[in-house]
Amino acid sequence: xxxxxxxxxxxxxxxxxxxxxxxxxxxxxxxxxxxxxxxxxxxxxxxxxxxxxxxxxxxxxxxxxxxxxxxxxxxxxxxxxxxxxxxxxxxxxxxxxxxxxxxxxxxxxxxxxxxxxxxxxxxxxxxxxxxxxxxxxxxxxxxxxxxxxxxxxxxxxxxxxxxxxxxxxxxxxxxxxxxxxxxxxxxxxxxxxxxxxxxxxxxxxxxxxxxxxxxxxxxxxxxxxxxxxxxxxxxxxxxxxxxxxxxxxxxxxxxxxxxxxxxxxxxxxxxxxxxxxxxxxxxxxxxx
Amino acid sequence: xxxxxxxxxxxxxxxxxxxxxxxxxxxxxxxxxxxxxxxxxxxxxxxxxxxxxxxxxxxxxxxxxxxxxxxxxxxxxxxxxxxxxxxxxxxxxxxxxxxxxxxxxxxxxxxxxxxxxxxxxxxxxxxxxxxxxxxxxxxxxxxxxxxxxxxxxxxxxxxxxxxxxxxxxxxxxxxxxxxxxxxxxxxxxxxxxxxxxxxxxxxxxxxxxxxxxxxxxxxxxxxxxxxxxxxxxxxxxxxxxxxxxxxxxxxxxxxxxxxxxxxxxxxxxxxxxxxxxxxxxxxxxxxx
Amino acid sequence: xxxxxxxxxxxxxxxxxxxxxxxxxxxxxxxxxxxxxxxxxxxxxxxxxxxxxxxxxxxxxxxxxxxxxxxxxxxxxxxxxxxxxxxxxxxxxxxxxxxxxxxxxxxxxxxxxxxxxxxxxxxxxxxxxxxxxxxxxxxxxxxxxxxxxxxxxxxxxxxxxxxxxxxxxxxxxxxxxxxxxxxxxxxxxxxxxxxxxxxxxxxxxxxxxxxxxxxxxxxxxxxxxxxxxxxxxxxxxxxxxxxxxxxxxxxxxxxxxxxxxxxxxxxxxxxxxxxxxxxxxxxxxxxx
Numbered sequence: 001x002x003x004x005x006x007x008x009x010x011x012x013x014x015x016x017x018x019x020x021x022x023x024x025x026x027x028x029x030x031x032x033x034x035x036x037x038x039x040x041x042x043x044x045x046x047x048x049x050x051x052x053x054x055x056x057x058x059x060x061x062x063x064x065x066x067x068x069x070x071x072x073x074x075x076x077x078x079x080x081x082x083x084x085x086x087x088x089x090x091x092x093x094x095x096x097x098x099x100x101x102x103x104x105x106x107x108x109x110x111x112x113x114x115x116x117x118x119x120x121x122x123x124x125x126x127x128x129x130x131x132x133x134x135x136x137x138x139x140x141x142x143x144x145x146x147x148x149x150x151x152x153x154x155x156x157x158x159x160x161x162x163x164x165x166x167x168x169x170x171x172x173x174x175x176x177x178x179x180x181x182x183x184x185x186x187x188x189x190x191x192x193x194x195x196x197x198x199x200x201x202x203x204x205x206x207x208x209x210x211x212x213x214x215x216x217x218x219x220x221x222x223x224x225x226x227x228x229x230x231x232x233x234x235x236x237x238x239x240x241x242x243x244x245x246x247x248x249x250x251x252x253x254x255x256x257x258x259x260x261x262x263x264x265x266x267x268x269x270x271x272x273x274x275x276x277x278x279x280x281x282x283x284x285x286x287x288x
Numbered sequence: 289x290x291x292x293x294x295x296x297x298x299x300x301x302x303x304x305x306x307x308x309x310x311x312x313x314x315x316x317x318x319x320x321x322x323x324x325x326x327x328x329x330x331x332x333x334x335x336x337x338x339x340x341x342x343x344x345x346x347x348x349x350x351x352x353x354x355x356x357x358x359x360x361x362x363x364x365x366x367x368x369x370x371x372x373x374x375x376x377x378x379x380x381x382x383x384x385x386x387x388x389x390x391x392x393x394x395x396x397x398x399x400x401x402x403x404x405x406x407x408x409x410x411x412x413x414x415x416x417x418x419x420x421x422x423x424x425x426x427x428x429x430x431x432x433x434x435x436x437x438x439x440x441x442x443x444x445x446x447x448x449x450x451x452x453x454x455x456x457x458x459x460x461x462x463x464x465x466x467x468x469x470x471x472x473x474x475x476x477x478x479x480x481x482x483x484x485x486x487x488x489x490x491x492x493x494x495x496x497x498x499x500x501x502x503x504x505x506x507x508x509x510x511x512x513x514x515x516x517x518x519x520x521x522x523x524x525x526x527x528x529x530x531x532x533x534x535x536x537x538x539x540x541x542x543x544x545x546x547x548x549x550x551x552x553x554x555x556x557x558x559x560x561x562x563x564x565x566x567x568x569x570x571x572x573x574x575x576x
Numbered sequence: 577x578x579x580x581x582x583x584x585x586x587x588x589x590x591x592x593x594x595x596x597x598x599x600x601x602x603x604x605x606x607x608x609x610x611x612x613x614x615x616x617x618x619x620x621x622x623x624x625x626x627x628x629x630x631x632x633x634x635x636x637x638x639x640x641x642x643x644x645x646x647x648x649x650x651x652x653x654x655x656x657x658x659x660x661x662x663x664x665x666x667x668x669x670x671x672x673x674x675x676x677x678x679x680x681x682x683x684x685x686x687x688x689x690x691x692x693x694x695x696x697x698x699x700x701x702x703x704x705x706x707x708x709x710x711x712x713x714x715x716x717x718x719x720x721x722x723x724x725x726x727x728x729x730x731x732x733x734x735x736x737x738x739x740x741x742x743x744x745x746x747x748x749x750x751x752x753x754x755x756x757x758x759x760x761x762x763x764x765x766x767x768x769x770x771x772x773x774x775x776x777x778x779x780x781x782x783x784x785x786x787x788x789x790x791x792x793x794x795x796x797x798x799x800x801x802x803x804x805x806x807x808x809x810x811x812x813x814x815x816x817x818x819x820x821x822x823x824x825x826x827x828x829x830x831x832x833x834x835x836x837x838x839x840x841x842x843x844x845x846x847x848x849x850x851x852x853x854x855x856x857x858x859x860x861x862x863x864x
Binding site: 001003004005015016017020021023024025027047049051052053054055056057058261262263264284286287288 | 605607608609610611612613615617618619621633634635636637638639641650651690691692693694695696697699701721722723724
């Protein structure tokens with residue numbers, strides 16, 4: 001898991017205070033066992049507290065079995081699109097936040113860090129196959145496996161394919177049908193990132209959505225590590241084509257910097273979203 | 289703890305779908321310390337998620353001290369009858385389920401895997417003494433130690449005695465007065481299992497109850513391990529003498545098979561209950 | 577963490593039963609990582625079940641970084657006054673309870689063992705500096721960092737200074753402004769304890785409060801270890817100057833004894849509070 005804490009300024013936050021301390025503490029509780037045949041059976045609970053939570057519950061359980069490159073998950077599974085290694089690649093700073101791209105992603109199911117949000121009978125199955133640098137994952141989630149789903153609700157299906165070429169080029173594509181169980185909320189994502197130098201990468205992400213509030217978004221992003229080997233500068237520019245009430249611009253952008261302490265990192269960023277509100281943060285994150 | 293997942297078919301389940309995925313993830317969080325005198329003081333929390341739970345809480349705590357064969361428990365204790373090594377011996381397959389015997393047991397308190405069900409002031413004490421292959425356990429539970437119990441509610445008392453003879457014959461007897469705190473809900477259980485061969489056992493269970501919905505139940509059961517040493521076939525036939533509305537027969541039965549993967553097991557079973565509904569399951573369980 | 581359980585008698589408890597079993601189980605879940613620079617980043621969750629709780633949640637997270645004697649905490653922090661090594665020094669027996677002193681302390685924030693009591697947006701920061709035997713801690717808590725605080729509510733500030741002289745004399749002083757966020761609930765504490773012999777200590781605690789229900793309290797206390805090195809006798813006398821309805825006396829006192837089992841301890845005490853009610857307990861505690 002990890003811990004992170006810092007200060008966030010959000011212009012026009014709607015709260016009395018636009019500047020708040022935002023922290024998170026996440027601990028995974030893992031257990032596993034191996035069989036004679038070399039299969040590994042495992043399970044995970046997660047305890048995650050976010051700023052604004054009164055206390056902390058564990059989430060629904062994830063069970064998996066893995067062997068020979070194939071992993072099958074049941075329960076609170078990692079969905080295909082959420083497992084993309086690039087869909088969150090525009091995120092900046094200690095909180096890994098991107099108002100311009102991952103902040104406007106259409107709704108889809110993901111590993112539930114806290115609870116099922118009242119969907120007690122939610123059930124998921126996922127499978128991943130890794131062959132060398134090729135990864136393929138499929139996932140299936142139903143909001144209620146016991147009763148018929150209400151009108152407008154469908155089962156979510158997802159597919160992900162990822163490939164790394166020559167340690168230089170990363171490709172990731174994902175398709176989700178009925179994202180978060182919403183009928184016809186189909187989502188397509190494609191991303192590519194190329195290491196133009198050993199210490200510099202540039203990437204392009206595109207997501208299309210049937211959700212009129214979210215629309216299609218394209219982002220170009222990159223990061224550059226300074227000669228000290230510790231300071232990483234990152235930035236993105238994103239364009240979103242929707243026209244909801246309150247939207248001021250089709251362009252959002254952000255720039256951030258992370259300093260590696262060797263086990264922890266300091267990060268700061270400044271971004272501007274599609275409402276032309278500025279968001280700035282500074283804080284630290286450590287993994288354990 | 290352990291994890292288990294599989295598919296269950298329940299005829300006339302009353303839900304829209306008679307076939308569902310049923311999973312559980314259980315992790316025990318144990319801590320203990322030893323004193324100079326050789327006493328061991330310990331405690332346990334349990335995190336248990338079952339299919340149908342929105343998230344996971346820890347349960348009420350169990351504290352114990354053990355030394356020289358005597359264990360004393362306080363708090364969320366293991367009750368006498370629930371600790372019987374034979375009362376659940378008719379259970380089949382990956383879920384350890386038996387619609388014909390343990391499915392119709394009268395109500396009694398057990399170690400609470402999740403919460404006290406609103407009985408915040410519930411309090412329990414239990415003691416167990418082990419002498420060679422003889423085990424004796426007594427337990428006491430009150431639903432409310434702070435206030436007078438409401439009319440119809442009493443404290444539950446339980447006794448258990450178990451003996452293993454020559455590694456061949458297992459005997460288990462338990463008596464519970466005011467099971468689950470319900471006045472006059474007295475329960476008597478006796479079970480015996482004999483290893484007729486090294487790889488075959490046969491057993492007989494009997495439980496009597498004052499609960500007119502549950503009545504008296506007798507079951508004969510056995511299991512046989514094939515020559516591969518991994519495949520275990522198990523079966524039971526049970527007879528229940530009550531006559532509640534909807535009951536179609538006095539006889540229930542089931543047959544199951546488990547295949548040991550060496551650290552995990554695959555299991556399947558088919559059973560028929562007293563309403564003449566069929567229940568079938570197939571899945572896997574792994575312990576860690 | 578630790579476990580403790582025992583029997584408590586409380587005269588005029590207001591419940592049907594004046595005698596109850598009182599248990600607690602506390603487990604801390606810690607994680608930390610160190611950086612190249614020698615900084616330690618860490619975090620803590622706590623699972624705590626008390627008698628009377630239906631189940632157990634984890635509490636809000638605490639994050640900290642420590643290095644070169646300085647520790648900075650964010651989130652669910654340890655407040656200054658609550659971290660005093662002497663403010664709880666009058667407590668007796670297995671439950672560490674003192675009806676005459678810590679039982680009448682005015683309200684202040686402390687590390688939340690379970691939840692924020694509905695103050696979801698509560699946020700705290702604390703810093704501690706240790707230099708040899710001098711410890712200084714400051715803490716800041718706001719009940720709501722997102723919205724303006726309601727009338728009568730303010731941010732709590734706290735300061736603590738502690739010093740140990742020659743392994744013999746312990747001094748501890750704390751000041752808290754707006755304790756528990758209550759405007760003008762200012763609290764001042766001073767305590768001193770001196771080891772008059774290697775096996776005997778005597779101390780004096782004083783706390784002043786603006787809270788008319790709590791008032792000013794002074795306590796003299798001491799403990800003495802018998803020649804067996806295991807039996808510790810402890811006692812206190814306290815005087816409280818307030819005059820609320822139901823108060824019968826200005827003097828409270830108690831005497832207790834603890835027997836060290838080497839990893840666990842047995843404790844018993846008898847106390848009389850300001851309502852002239854007697855409280856007696858006997859039980860055990862073990863740390864792990």
